Amino acid sequence: MLGDDIKKLGFGLMRLPKIGQDEDIEQTKKMVDLFMSKGFTYFDTAYVYDGGKSEMALKECVVDRYPRDSFVCASKLPLWNAESEEQLPLLAQESLDRAGVEYFDFYLVHSLNKDLYEKAEKLHAFSFMQKFKAEGKAKHIGFSFHDSPEVLERILTDHPEAEFVQLQINYKDWEDDVVQSRGCYETARRFGKPVVIMEPVKGGSLVTMTDEVQQLFKSVHPDMSIASWAVRFAASHEGILTVLSGMSNMEQMEDNTSFMENFRPLDEKELETVAKAVEIINAIPTIPCTACRYCVDGCPMKINIPGVFKALNHYTVYNNPEAAKKQYDRAVRDGGKASECLQCGQCMEHCPQHIDIIETLKKAPELFGE
């Protein structure tokens, strides 16, 4: 199967460490070195990640420092940025140039859902992807996806040339009615497509858990991190090409590589433990924001929406108003406050989690003041 020779942990370059507004290149290099030294090879970026700085970090930290055949890298075509078919090769070439590579091992149409798929069809995006591959600029083509199993089925039926699919899979969303991880995964596998998994820790949500959940996991494996359960759950499924983890510091890199170096799928008892954790979590209502930040760029008030939601979730899950207010203050320090939302709705068009952002933001001033 495609990806059989790739280890099941990929380095997602979406949330790299930062110094101010820029990627912390020196720290990222150290993270890359540890990752590569343990035999991991898959790097995932996209045209839109951090306005192109993620692709440039790939060049500086990996491409310029390692032989091209010692790693594989993926990037993604942003249909949001394209008004015409003619722009697609320009956007793709820009990604290649930023990353400093002649080809991507994996190239994806980014974040398809029902609406964006219509645009993809209008712009003949899949024909372009095939041409890009035929020119040797992509070894394998696929798409990342955020919608229902039915929409996925339609795309895979229309486009058998897609060689793999990237899906959001984590134990919290596995049976979730909105995200439908299990349904999407089963659809992809029915079509025989290998699956790249994104958001295995749900944007960090499955790392900071309630005491009850932490105790449950620690009672089974006292020495293993809470994140390890989520990454191992994702990687335990059959047909997985790799599991992307958007690591932001050396500590996360050390942790992830430690348990994924000699990966062992979850056994029956461990799966039961995860099911119990989900029961506990599901009893706590939180905002299902994965911090993908697709909503942020177009906000006229520059509201750090995922930062505000993180603070609200912290408030809900930990019942610690003081810590949550500090998080909120940090989140809105450099942009608009939640109370300044104009209710224009721009953000909601981009949210793959279908969050009612406008209504949810209103809770912040109620809880944290202006």
Ligand code: SF4
């Ligand atoms: S609805 Fe509010 S948060 Fe969303 S883009 Fe408009 S101003 Fe920003």
Ligand code: SF4
């Ligand atoms: S609100 Fe939606 S689009 Fe914005 S960061 Fe969260 S999940 Fe992403």
